[in-house]
Amino acid sequence: MTGTGSSDRVPLADLVETLSPILERYGCSNAVARLLAENCAAAERDGAHSHGLFRMRGYVDTLRSPGWVDGRAVPSIEDAAPGFLRIDARNGFAVPALAAGRDLAIRKARENGVAAVAIRDSHHLGALSLDVEPFADAGLVALTFINSMRAVVPFGGHRAVFGTNPIAFATPRAGDAPLVFDMATSSMANGDVQLAAREGRALPADTGIDRAGRPTTDPKAVLDGGALVSFGGHKGAALSLMVEIFCAALVGGGFSGELDLSGHPGVATPRSGQTVLLIDPDAGRGRLPDFAGRVATLLSMVREAGQERLPGDRRLQARRVAERRGIPVSPEMRATLAELAAG
């Protein structure tokens, strides 16, 4: 990670070695720092910049905020039922909590045909696609939800209650990496609103409201006491609501609208929950082989009908280039990382 002027291209493993000590410096245990660094570097490799290196400052600010996330938390795993795993992240990050339960969750899904993982008291700042992809690598279908900090109004409402509450889905497919998509159930991701504000761009219509509850296309008005709306009108709003139920009521945690951040200005993580549902396609299809082949057939039909780019295509393309040539890191980002490392 040396050089000046243009972007260096850095192998994934080297980037992890750069990021992990930074996270450790600000209070993560070695094990947690490594998992978060791997997650962050993998998001950057996949071109998911909003969850990649861009987030390092958020991690640091959050770790520095007294009494917020515990970077040394050791998750506790409860084998709640034959198909159900409860994970208490103990106010730590969600990524290591899920990693701690992953193997048992896969085993439960294979033994029972289906399994659920409910994570509570966790902080999620990573790319949700990376949470589900390993399950699809193991041959399972995975669906996950997380709630977060209040940012989204209920349908027709005037005050934020929901988080951006993303959904991610992953499935094996023949002849390629798993098909994975993740999407905020909000009209836009928070990070993109911040970017628009910084660049002075107006938001599309139906993106957000101002602090008086009126529709606005001004990103600053959304950020300054306003809120986002859900994507897709009342249907998307119902999904935002559903995610709250899955990630707070179901796991025994707090709703996005209950989270009090007033004593923690600048923190970038919620203290929230996550639910993962896993399905073993072999249980569904019985003696019919080749679930992954059927998914590939569907995707061929979709392409033939004119959809040029499938969900995740761009991510896999970025990944392939990065695996061959390294992950691009700009001089500005190198400077930021150096500053955080010296911190």
Next chain:
Amino acid sequence: MTGTGSSDRVPLADLVETLSPILERYGCSNAVARLLAENCAAAERDGAHSHGLFRMRGYVDTLRSPGWVDGRAVPSIEDAAPGFLRIDARNGFAVPALAAGRDLAIRKARENGVAAVAIRDSHHLGALSLDVEPFADAGLVALTFINSMRAVVPFGGHRAVFGTNPIAFATPRAGDAPLVFDMATSSMANGDVQLAAREGRALPADTGIDRAGRPTTDPKAVLDGGALVSFGGHKGAALSLMVEIFCAALVGGGFSGELDLSGHPGVATPRSGQTVLLIDPDAGRGRLPDFAGRVATLLSMVREAGQERLPGDRRLQARRVAERRGIPVSPEMRATLAELAAG
């Protein structure tokens, strides 16, 4: 069900007694006829007219089409895994197939914390909300998907591949009937496009395309070789795709785009699949009681933030009026039912 001029109000049980013999007359077994009649009458009671009495002609036309649905099919249930139930509807209706597996599915969810039901080779023409509500009545959270006949283009595409592929969700809540929502993942339900065509109304923007793949607001152009788009842009489109995977690849059935209806003009049912996911909130919350109370708390927050009508509110309101005063049946509908009964 006598009287002329204005709508009669008919008790649910009486309406079932009217509908059931009609379905039997066109080839349903007594058991299947009764379940479909109950479903149809309950949808009408709930004000879900597009899945209520309006559908009776569709049922009859479909039952009359040689070689299409089997109204006498006896579903076969396979206990595929501790948490997984496979139901082969044997080319019968989905509603009796799910009813046949309901008790075992509930038991599996309670024993395992989570359960899945995969129904294949089934015909669905009912209100999806009624499929999930009984599970929430039993204290479970339920999420279901069905695929159907091709009607929806992939994102940016020009030819229909997906069905309207609805999603339904139900959860217990304290102090009220379960919270239930169902939504097509298409921009609009097919029935509403037909209604707009009949009434000469233009469709909203971003609803559909014509047979050349161009955006159109003309409902006739959508129906005449055109197609609907998914709701909510690329996010809704990803959900349409996910539903196909859950309801065809996962259950071992056909994709909406593979269904050949050319030999069966006028049939109103697809030959497709359904997946139901069930979660026991007691497994998720451990010793924390009152999941349903937490859902009610969330819904209070949502109302306080300005959402006046929650998903399902209108349906429950119609139900309460109908339970007190009977289900309104117009003279035209009485005539239609009399005609079908005389058939």
